[in-house]
Amino acid sequence: ETGVTQTPRHLVMGMTNKKSLKCEQHLGHNAMYWYKQSAKKPLELMFVYNFKEQTENNSVPSRFSPECPNSSHLFLHLHTLQPEDSALYLCASSQDWLAGKETQYFGPGTRLLVL
Amino acid sequence: SQQGEEDPQALSIQEGENATMNCSYKTSINNLQWYRQNSGRGLVHLILIRSNEREKHSGRLRVTLDTSKKSSSLLITASRAADTASYFCATAAGGTSYGKLTFGQGTILTVHP
Numbered sequence: 264e265t266g267v268t269q270t271p272r273h274l275v276m277g278m279t280n281k282k283s284l285k286c287e288q289h290l291g292h293n294a295m296y297w298y299k300q301s302a303k304k305p306l307e308l309m310f311v312y313n314f315k316e317q318t319e320n321n322s323v324p325s326r327f328s329p330e331c332p333n334s335s336h337l338f339l340h341l342h343t344l345q346p347e348d349s350a351l352y353l354c355a356s357s358q359d360w361l362a363g364k365e366t367q368y369f370g371p372g373t374r375l376l377v378l
Numbered sequence: 379s380q381q382g383e384e385d386p387q388a389l390s391i392q393e394g395e396n397a398t399m400n401c402s403y404k405t406s407i408n409n410l411q412w413y414r415q416n417s418g419r420g421l422v423h424l425i426l427i428r429s430n431e432r433e434k435h436s437g438r439l440r441v442t443l444d445t446s447k448k449s450s451s452l453l454i455t456a457s458r459a460a461d462t463a464s465y466f467c468a469t470a471a472g473g474t475s476y477g478k479l480t481f482g483q484g485t486i487l488t489v490h491p
Contacts, residue, residue, distance in 0.1 A: 351418065
């Protein structure tokens with residue numbers, strides 16, 4: 264248990280559906296991240312939020328829309344996804360990288376299957 | 379281009395043996411981190427080594443960093459079946475890239491009882 268929770272743990276959706284992934288961290292951290300992990304590919308950073316402000320968008324298609332209402336919660340809104348978007352989506356948080364606290368704490372992930 | 383690359387891609391050993399995994403990277407870093415992932419689960423942080431450090435220990439883990447060769451190694455001593463997992467190195471560039479980790483493809487470690 265890392266203090267980062269993700270829901271749902273598994274999600275199956277059609278290409279025309281709209282769904283959202285939720286991440287919550289109970290660690291008092293200031294930064295939150297979304298990663299995508301596909302089979303046989305390195306973990307890909309998607310978005311970074313620091314103090315609720317987006318500081319990184321790693322050329323992610325607009326069918327993925329992040330939302331960070333506060334430092335404890337992070338959402339990833341999904342719409343009109345493609346089968347190649349099927350992957351494990353991981354959320355992470357870290358305390359304050361400017362203070363040298365760069366260790367990231369990961370949630371268990373949401374396994375997404377797009378049909 | 380991919381920053382961290384692990385070697386070997388897969389490693390199979392017997393319980394009690396040592397396991398060594400290597401990571402190479404291409405650009406300057408602020409720190410390098412090692413993470414572990416059990417099948418299909420989230421990653422767990424193992425150890426962080428900064429660019430001005432050469433070696434760090436944590437329990438049965440030993441990490442070295444050679445910035446001149448842009449490489450790091452993770453040694454797990456006296457391995458156990460429970461160490462079976464994927465191990466990833468991740469580099470942090472620092473500067474305006476603070477908070478951004480670049481992961482390698484990982485080494486799959488199997489420890490046989």
